[in-house]
Amino acid sequence: MKPLTVRAHLSFGIAQAAPWGIALDGLLASELWARQKASCREQGQEYVRAMERDDPPDLDLPLARCTPPDGPWHWAATCALPDQDSGRVDVHTWTGRVDARALEQVSTGLPKTVSDRQGRFRARRMPLLVTPCASVTWHAVGDPTAIHELLEPVVSIGKKRSTGEGHVLRWEVQLAEDLDEFTAGHLHPDGTLGRPCPQTCRDRAGAEVVDGGLGRAGIRPPYMHPARQHQLALPALLSS
Template sequence: MMILCLAISLPGREKLMQPLSVTAYLAGSIALARPSDISLDGLLAYQVLRRHMGNDFYTHADGREVLCFARLPLEMRGEIPEAVSKLQTGDVWMNPRQGIIDQSFWYWSCSSAQTVVAARQTQYWNKRFDTHPALSNHVDFGGRVEKVIIENGRYKAYHMPLSTLITDKIVWYAYGNLEEIRTLLTPITAIGKKRSYGNGMVMRWSVEPMEEDWSEWKEQELMRPLPGATALHWATRGAFDLEHRAFRAPQWHPANQAMCLSKGRRDAVSCV
């Protein structure tokens, strides 16, 4: 398969692209296992598809069966197939039943989440069917002798741990269109898990221009997972970690996960 390697953006957008810092100011805590699990391209892709599809967004086919493309206001980088470079928002991107899978190693120009964690704590969420005897009159088994199973199935009882991080902000670095990114992020009021519990509440967003592009490297330090030939190039020179990681949105899709350069510094390589 021939791969076209270039950085690409939509016509007319390229001149509007610039280095950016994107900050979510939080109310105090966010429910995450790892600080880097919140991806900027994932948040933007959700917003782009929701705006494009309207109410159909909530009834669309499962993404594991038919995955639609989201054209983000970020630069595309890496090993980009020509067919992918021409996709527009709403186009079918992957459809395993028809053999359409994007196994290339391109990615959006944004860093992993940069978070200063002040503290960590474990909360618990519970789900339990109320078995109080006084409520038995409200359960109608139609005259049959039955019981509610709470060991498994629909009414299974849960006592589940929830990892939370205490922090006042999350920062990403990106190369993209400032106004479009700001417009997409402003309506997002909470991020992370268990948002209905009050976790991950966003008080405000800040999208500001920068002098340097830190979406991939900041002062020689790697800022995001890098897949494909780029990862191989630096991994063979040492001083870098390799992990199986997601490298583009949606991060849950297996085709968007691969062995990636995950941590290290360019000035620590053993040879050039």
């Protein structure tokens, strides 16, 4: 396990749901879950999603663990930081409308008219916030070979991947010999707090380190599961 810099080179930017970037441990965990799901289907076994379990298991990620004396443990990896103009946001638009022919194939009966102006089948035109950048960077402490092997099949990241957002041109995993393990596991390249972490880790980072305040957030994958939610120091906001 060594301090690393992980970089995704992008086509034109990334659409992110949170006011901070995508967590590297979440990306790695999603790839492992996808492999487990495929393996279960091949063997004819039932696959239970992590979000449907009362106590989801922790996968064996190729990352070091940070185990503070006071607070939940987390993986030593940050969230993504855009390498160019991280505070800028462009507004793209996505649209959606019902395929009438598909409805005919899956329904036993349809009304004479399916309205595209109201109801559950109405047409949608929604804004999408996109950070325009050529690359995003994570810090981490882990196994560079195993991390690159997991990330190599990932061709897009962020929201609305099916419409071309967040397309990854290539992955780059390099040793960061100038970083100590705490910095690589907690801070962005610009020195701000890079991941949700317990107050113990926040205090160790130093009062001069910029963060996003205190709030309830996930500590490790699956981040949205109630069992993973804690009161944590939040990463520095991209829009700040």
